Amino acid sequence: MANFEPTLEYAQGQDDIDILFSFRERFHIPQHEGQDCIYLCGNSLGLQPKSTAYLFEKELADWAKWGVEGHFNAERPWFSYHQQFSPSLARIVGAQKEEVVAMNTLTVNLHLLLLSFYKPSGSRYKIIMEAGAFPSDQYAIETQVRMYGHNPDDAIIELSPREGEHCLRDEDILQAIEEAGESVACVMMGAVNYYTGQYYDLKSITEAAHRIGAIAGFDLAHAMGNIPLQLHDWKVDFACWCSYKYLNSGPGGVGGIFVHEKHGNNPEVFRLAGWWGNDESTRFKMKKGFIPAKGAASWQMSNAPVFNMVGHRASLDIFDKTNMRDLRAKSKRMTAYLEFLLQQLNHLSFTIITPSEPERRGAQLSLLFHDKGREAFDALTNQGVIADWREPNVIRVAPVPLYNSFEDVYRFYEVLKTLAV
């Protein structure tokens, strides 16, 4: 896009040829002074599908109509409510249906999976993770290693970028795994780092972990619905995610897990049990002795929180009408367009710390401000731009292919261009 003068016409032309453009209509866009906000925050909380309210009303009506009989007689019976999500989730993460289940929320799921897959024993007790992971992941891992009597300073190997760099190099990740070797029980990384927006190479990290005899697990919070994955083929051992970012399922919406079939169908793999993880055919026999259901579903404990899953249904219905390949193709073009526009600005003091290679990032760009970052963020907010601020000095901006337009990206650039801070 060199020697290209940014214009609104160009952005609108890109929207005209965008095969996904009509999906925008399916979402509520927050308003600012009577106009659509420039919403670039779908990496934190996705927008509400317009169908969500209708689906809620239907569920309430079924409860009113059926009472307890709704477990089996509701239009989407509550007894099996969780099962309807698996085909869509499996497509999004590249898994078999039985390898995924919608349940709980992210940090809870991370703990449950670590209980199954972080099994320190003898001199193999360490966990490798990226430095600067989202705090909840850091706390989870810190307390997991403490639970087994280890000191986090010793048991957690944090991977940091090289001096003067913001992101990890692939080769450094692989080398660190190899060097730590047999001391490592588990490699547990984000898939996309929440702060830098860097997307790690899950396949090669998984292979490296397996070469040293360790388990590989990932937190997909910022990758889910953002980047196409192939968890089954990459032989990832486990993963978990939340659904309120790119999956638009609403604040605190139900999360989910992936457990590779080689573990999911292995009764030797320990899992904390509850009745909903028990085989369906004996769940109501009221007998002693947990019999795990097939696959990831056996990690469930409680019956499905139906009202916290309605937004998930509304959103996955939309994902079912498209596919990750088309979403990713648009996403790459939009993020590259955003990057190009940002490079035209020289009155603001920031560096884009997200990798510039399209394969190493998703929809998000992180702007690290050297000066007046918070002022810039507040000024953006006052002009109807919704992005987010992450301490100490980053503004994250995420053009989401499902509902953002090239015009949104252009208008964001226009606001930034005239920003006086």
Ligand SMILES: Cc1ncc(COP(=O)(O)O)c(C=O)c1O
């Ligand atoms: C990478 C990452 N981990 C964990 C969380 C926390 O998720 P939850 O509140 O669902 O446990 C978030 C925020 O949603 C996140 O981005």
Ligand SMILES: Nc1ccccc1C(=O)C[C@H](N)C(=O)O
């Ligand atoms: N649930 C929230 C409630 C309040 C404020 C932020 C969140 C987020 O989810 C933040 C997100 N995990 C992030 O990547 O920063």
